[in-house]
Amino acid sequence: MRKWLPLMTVCLGTFILLIDVTIVNVALPNMVGDLEASFGALQWVIDAYALALAALVLGAGSIADLVGHRRVYIAGLAVFAMSSLMCGLASDAGVLIIARTVQGVGAAAMFATTFALLNSAYAGRDRGSAYGVWGAVAGASAAVGPVLGGLLTEHASWRWIFFVNLPVSAVGILLCVTMLADTQVPARGRVDVGGMASFTAAAACATYALIRANEEGWSRSEVWWLLALAAVLLAVFAAIEAHVPHAMLDLGLLRDRSFVGVLLAGFLLTFAAFAAFTYTSIWLQSVLGLSPLAAGLTGLPMSITAFGVSAGLGRVLHGRRPDLVIGGGLLLVGIGGLLTAAGLRGSAGWPALVPGFAVIGVGVGLATPILGSVSMSRVAPERGGMAAGAVNTTRQLGFAFGIAALGSVFAGRARSDLSGHGIPDAADVARAIAGGRAPGLLDAAPPGVRHLxxxxxxxxxxxxxxxxxxxxxxxxxxAALLVLVLVRPVGTHVSPQDARPVRQP
Incomplete structure (x- = not known):
């Protein structure tokens, strides 16, 4: 039992950092009323955390390679705990957004080091089991978040979705100090400040552009200027990484099509599997009138199947072709999404979500563990933080971009439907529905048109x-098709856990 304590320590941090990506979703209507938040603030309460996590994971991984993975993991837990307290005590939306950003910084430090710490603690089939359990926790966390968030919001307060992180973080820090070893030999070099700054700015501009498009539409010139600026900053990042001696991201890895395939898989997996649940939760609560807990429980089929598949098959999938496993998982995520869409029509309610969510969970459970093991197999152990940071960056960017992009999809489709019903100012009404303000619209409507x-x-x-x-x-x-093409092995297949690492100069 003692040999699995390092795994439990890493999984504990992973659980709280990933659960905080989605735990806020079901509490949004309560936050809007309590903090008098606008639609833009509503988006940023979600995206500030996801964006900070996505933008800083890669940099945190490179720092961890220099100063030690265990040390950075503990520091991340401490920052996460303090910022969670700030979130719970927030008196207005601005303070909450700032605190959520700081919380994302702590989460990035933890997320960037998880794979490296697992690789240090386990080898062979034990490593396969460890990644399977970690994948089960990671896959289930996003689905458990709305359930736990609903339970705390309904029976305590939305503030307790943040306060609950404090005792969990304290236990995590204690386990880190007593049970978690770090066999890493720190790499030599300096922190890539230019790379970190340019990448963070690029990610921030791109995500902010998508949020503005949600609020005011794609016709705004500001949206396209921000996207252009993001592209320029990304080019600056690439130029910096090509010339600095100790780059935050080794651009040579982008010539490895398997590594590129894993990056794309991470981005598209979180986009396809989790981003739409934000708008599902808003629909369930603000339109159908479900309680926060009831809305959260609709994600339980996804959580159960993701956890069961990943935990049960982690050891079995050791040594299997990663293109087939990851591609098969993504294919099931896609099928589950389309199955969910097929059930949503007319007067559909929450039961229409169950079959599709269960299929999505199976796909998540298959794909998640292998993403980590394949990425770590492509680099030397001392660059494990960089590899983990790169993959987890794309995962979180996929979620942040997914929320923003799907918000535009939701508002666009709702606007078209409202126009067909002769509703005036259909665009404004559609954005209000997407922002969870449907009850306010009905209360403000004249009695004669309220029913319509x-x-x-x-x-x-x-x-x-x-x-x-x-x-x-x-x-x-x-995503499944891309993975099958890019990650497809050439020649003799080598297990992701046993593959010879690509050594850095």
Missing amino acids: LDDATHTAAVSGVQATYIVAGAVGIL
Whole structure:
């Protein structure tokens, strides 16, 4: 039992950092009322955390390679705990957004070091089992988040979704100090400040552009200027990485099609599997009137199947072809998204979500563990933080971009449906529905048109959610095809856990 304590330590941190990606979703309506938040603030409460996590994981991984993976992991837990306290005590939306950003910084430090710490603690089939359990926790966390968030919001307060992190973080730090070893030999070099700054700025500009597109539409010139600036900053990042002696990201890895395939898989997996649940939760609560707990429980089929598949098959999947495992998982995620969309029509309610969510969970459970092991097999052990940071960066960017992009899909489809019902200012009404403000619209409507608006809102919301799952399903299937092409082995297959690492100069 003692040999699995390092795994438990890493999984504990992974659980709380990933659960905080989605735990906020079901609490959003309560936050909007309590903090008097705008739609933009509503988006940023979610995206500030996801963006900070996505933008900083790669840099945190490179720092961890220099100063020690265990040390950075413990520091991340401490920052995460302190910022969680700030979130719980927040008096307005601005303070909450700042605290969520700091929370993302701590989460990035933890997430960047998980794979490297697992590789240090386990080898052979034990490593396969460890990645399987870790994948089960990672895959289930996003689905458990809404359940736990609903339970705490309904029976305590939305603030307790943050306060609960404090005792968990304290236990995690204690286990780190007493049970977690780090056999890493720190790499030589300096922190790549230029690379970190340019990449963070590029990610921030791109995500902010998508959020503005959600709020005001794609016709705004500001949106396209921000996207252009993001592209320029990304080019600056690439130029810096090509010339600095100790780059945050070894661009040579991008010539390895398997590594590129894993990066794309991480990005598209979180986009396809999890981003649409934000708008599902808003629909369930603000339109159908479900409680936060009931809305969260709809994600339970996904959580159960993801955990069961990943934990049960981790050791069995050791040594199997990663292209088939990851590609098969993404294909199931895509099929599950389309199955969910097929059930959402007319007066559909939460039961329509169950079959598709279960299939998505199976796909997540298959793909998640292998992503980590394959990425770590492509680099030398002392660059494990960089590899983990790269993959986890794409995972979190996929979630942040997915929320923003699918928000536009939801609002666009809802606007079209509302226009067909003769609702005036359909674009504004659609954005209000996407932001969870449907009850306020109905309260403000004249009594004579309230019933018509109520029916139109229900129909438009179902159409909007259906559209998000159509797009998510298509993205999952596209991702599966890309993985099968890019990660397909050439010549003799080598197990991801036993592959010879690509040594850095």
